[in-house]
Amino acid sequence: MLPLTTGYFAGYQPMQVLFGLFAAAALTGAILIKDRNLKGMLWEALAVSLILMLGTYLAHNTIVNLANRKIATGFDFLDREARFEISESLIPYSAASTYGRAMLVGFLNTLKVSILGIILATILGVGIGILSLTRNWLVRQLAGGYVHFLRNIPVLLHIFLWYTAITNLLPPLRQALSPVPGIYLSQRGFFYPVPEPATGWTAALYGLIAGVVLAVAATRVARLRQDRTGEILPTGLVAILLVIGVPLIAWLVGGAPTAFSVPALKGFNFEGGTSISPEFFAVFGALSVYTSAYIAENTRAGILAVSRGQIEAGRTLGLSEGVILRQIILPQALRVILPPTTNQYLNLTKNSSLSVAVGYPDLVSISNTTLNQTGQAVECISIIMLVYLATSLATSALMNWYNRSIKVVER
């Protein structure tokens, strides 16, 4: 049993002394020995010993101090009742649910705002990036201005700006703006109609999935057919028709339901339909617009990195501008665009932790509440760190895999 001292310093421990001796030995060796390779290894050994010494010291000190203060360690608190409400959730949740479930709600909210943000940021970014390369002077200046204005304002300010705009400029709930019947914009959020559950809508949803699968398959078949016969089929048009047409037919076959649940003001709130909270919209809008400025620059750089000679070579071969874009420019530009854009995806995901500023219940916000209620600081912070680490590593693994699959062989 180790002696427990009081105060912040919890005393030494045999392991630390052992690593300290290792460090001293490595240092002596590194100074005395002349062989370059051995010297290098001893410097490394010194660094590792010092890190282990510090690590064991911190771990030991934490455990001893927590025990002294009678704070229970471990993750048992996750099974306890959370006793707080969460304003929005993708899964069923109430104050009677556990802390574990609350954290899951937070994680799913983080994923929701990140994934939707990444999609919008990519669309906006690629679009603005291409516009910044057009011949039209005005369009080019506007695209350049967009990038310079947005990326030079801190992202937290973006979030505040969006949130303030929604909560101050829009009218209160009872005087909600209704630009289109059934859609209401107020400082408490946006309300819009959704279809009433019916077989036709379910069928349409499955039809959409089937349409996408069919479109992919049709493109493959068309490519194989082109390989065999040389005939070039309008794959883009066919794909669009399939993605729109199949769900439409499924909806018609399913009885063509037209009943919508329309939001209507009842008392202090809207009933029916569904809504987007101002908190979500502020974080989503701010993160995607801010990140899109960086993605626009990546896109511009990627396209500019393809030398003019490539386009000229394509033209002299008689290729159309569309084929030059799809077969020559984009595949090469993508290789330049992808790695820095992966960084931006990771940044957007991590920046979503600023949600706490406007009260969007993301992982950090809910972990904070949990921390305050349970006092399990080390555990809560570890969970946040591990979840972000895992999410980021998964994202980069996915992007690296894609990047490798399109790599150019240099030599």
Add this chain to the structure above:
Amino acid sequence: MSAAEHTPAEAASGPIIRIEHLGKWYGRFQALKDVNLAIARKERIVICGPSGSGKSTLIRCINKLEDYQEGTIVVDGVTLDENVKNIEHIRREVGMVFQQFNLFPHLTILQNLTLAPVWVRKMPRKEAEALAMRYLERVQIAEQAGKFPGQLSGGQQQRVAIARSLCMNPKIMLFDEPTSALDPEMIKEVLEVMAGLAREGMTMLVVTHEMGFAREIADRIVFMDKGEIVEQAPPKEFFANPKSERTKLFLSQILGR
């Protein structure tokens, strides 16, 4: 005149390229001044001149890689104008080889060659690949078909570039300083491929400083300076008694005499 309308009679006889009163400006700088040049079928022209004389600009006008402000160019009976159909038609008939090779680095050698036959000629892949292999064998590089451009030497890359143009079965080949970016020991292998093409009767316009090649292969040498054609003559006459002072000066500099 559109691609479909051109008269076969004109296409069969007369010059295959007719350049009349061509003028081009870069802002205020005049790059080409009243250039007139007619090139007969199967004729081999070498264009030379000091750097900045407009020789590259001239051949780049022929397939509209450069816009021009004055004059007309008629290629194989089709007038080169703003009509996209005509431009695409002429580009299909005219092959071009660049100083910097401009192979597509993300495609294999074979894919570099089949890209245009597949997307422009609408050729089945097997057929396009067979065609590509024939031309790769002709430039003696068939064993590299599966490699990427970055894995080949400069001379090999330039031979691939020539083969890539030939896959479109062009009537005219433009060469824009094809050996200027090559190490000395690789120049010969490229010039040999070009000489082979010349022997087979390809109409060729070659911008080059290789005077040995010009003397041996060209039917006519065109000397340009400051955006103008200064003089043109068969190689023997051109080298033996150049008429203008500018030509004499250029030849003394390039041949060192």
